[in-house]
Amino acid sequence: MVIKPAKRTNAIEYAVRDVVVVAKQAAAAGKELLYLNIGDPNQFDFMTPLHMVEAVSQAMLANNNGYSPSDGIPDAVEAIRRQAQRNGIAEPRHVFVTTGASEAIEIALTALAEPGDNVLTPSPGYPLYTAVLAKLNVQNNPYYLDEENGWQPDVDDIAKKIDDRTRAIVIINPNNPTGSVASKETLTRLCELAIERNIVVFADEIYDKLLLGDARHHSIGALSDDLCCMTFNGLSKSYLVPGFRIGWGIASGPQKQLAGYIEAMQKITRARLCASHPMQYAIVPALEGPQDHLDDVRARLTRRRDLTVEQLNAIPGISCVPPQGAFYAFPRLALGVADKVFNEGLIREHGVVCVHGSGFGQKPGTEHIRVVFLPPEEILARAYRAIGEYAARYHG
Ligand code: PLP
Numbered sequence: 001m002v003i004k005p006a007k008r009t010n011a012i013e014y015a016v017r018d019v020v021v022v023a024k025q026a027a028a029a030g031k032e033l034l035y036l037n038i039g040d041p042n043q044f045d046f047m048t049p050l051h052m053v054e055a056v057s058q059a060m061l062a063n064n065n066g067y068s069p070s071d072g073i074p075d076a077v078e079a080i081r082r083q084a085q086r087n088g089i090a091e092p093r094h095v096f097v098t099t100g101a102s103e104a105i106e107i108a109l110t111a112l113a114e115p116g117d118n119v120l121t122p123s124p125g126y127p128l129y130t131a132v133l134a135k136l137n138v139q140n141n142p143y144y145l146d147e148e149n150g151w152q153p154d155v156d157d158i159a160k161k162i163d164d165r166t167r168a169i170v171i172i173n174p175n176n177p178t179g180s181v182a183s184k185e186t187l188t189r190l191c192e193l194a195i196e197r198n199i200v201v202f203a204d205e206i207y208d209k210l211l212l213g214d215a216r217h218h219s220i221g222a223l224s225d226d227l228c229c230m231t232f233n234g235l236s237k238s239y240l241v242p243g244f245r246i247g248w249g250i251a252s253g254p255q256k257q258l259a260g261y262i263e264a265m266q267k268i269t270r271a272r273l274c275a276s277h278p279m280q281y282a283i284v285p286a287l288e289g290p291q292d293h294l295d296d297v298r299a300r301l302t303r304r305r306d307l308t309v310e311q312l313n314a315i316p317g318i319s320c321v322p323p324q325g326a327f328y329a330f331p332r333l334a335l336g337v338a339d340k341v342f343n344e345g346l347i348r349e350h351g352v353v354c355v356h357g358s359g360f361g362q363k364p365g366t367e368h369i370r371v372v373f374l375p376p377e378e379i380l381a382r383a384y385r386a387i388g389e390y391a392a393r394y395h396g
Contacts, residue, residue: 048240068280076280177330342390352390
């Protein structure tokens with residue numbers, strides 16, 4: 001008899017890895033592939049700072065290979081708390097270390113929302129949220145980012161979509177897949193709305209140190225002591241160790257309002273024992289050790305962003321809002337073809353692997369692809385030439 005999988009898996013889609021199936025077929029057919037689909041800096045010319053690797057090896061040699069406390073090793077928790085305070089979150093109420101920011105997000109959602117509740121998530125946005133919500137039987141309630149306004153969250157759209165079952169508003173800042181950085185004005189409006197409607201804000205700030213050019217980042221959790229806020233971050237992106245799987249969650253806001261919620265999150269963290277113990281030893285050296293790799297990463301990414309925007313905007317039928325952070329661009333296609341069809345053709349015919357915009361959510365009637373501009377300039381230039389050639393067949 002066939003083993004029937006649970007229905008809750010039906011709605012789970014993760015376009016970033018789903019395109020790999022098509023890419024593998026193209027590779028088997030002899031295509032050389034240019035990967036612009038995965039946000040993993042270590043697949044390109046970005047190396048983990050050595051002092052973090054040394055700290056982890058020393059921890060392993062010192063036999064710190066057993067379980068750790070469920071919330072994380074105390075030194076790491078304290079370093080995260082200090083980092084949050086440097087970002088303006090005066091009083092972090094609870095800090096817990098997790099298997100990537102992904103696990104912190106899953107724990108925070110699991111402890112908060114009941115089946116039938118809904119959570120506002122950005123569209124476009126990172127598909128982890130919709131996957132976790134599907135698993136929890138919680139409704140995804142997408143709100144739009146405004147492409148005409150540099151992909152800022154549309155606070156009026158958020159206000160319209162809040163109902164009495166809305167439990168959280170997710171903001172990804174800087175955003176994946178658009179690279180937009182929310183302005184202080186947008187964040188202030190969002191913060192006021194969340195306080196007024198008694199809704200928790202989930203601030204995913206995993207790219208907060210990867211700012212391009214002179215972009216500035218503000219943590220929404222720092223804007224008001226009255227905001228119930230979960231801030232998520234981790235080592236994966238800014239510290240070039242996505243494979244370490246180290247992230248964290250920070251709860252801030254009025255203690256009275258948060259106490260029960262924090263206890264619920266702690267029950268879950270205890271039940272899953274702990275994040276990787278030796279890897280947690282990278283947290284203090286990352287957050288409080290030398291930061292010089294960041295200047296170099298930002299300079300390289302800024303050059304790659306500039307090349308991306310210039311070359312994509314030169315292609316008839318493609319327009320690209322300049323990203324301000326992270327390493328993603330989300331160019332719009334006005335080519336009279338669905339983005340999934342365009343993306344698949346691009347992989348099969350030119351070996352350029354991007355991700356179709358519909359995998360992240362977008363306004364009906366619009367089409368996009370997501371480009372990861374982590375690869376070196378010569379690879380990017382080749383990829384954009386191929387995108388231009390392929391687009392010409394639709395545009396012409
Ligand atoms: N949040 C966003 C917006 C991301 O883009 C990613 C990874 O791409 C994550 C969270 C996952 O981060 P982690 O590796 O810490 O689980």
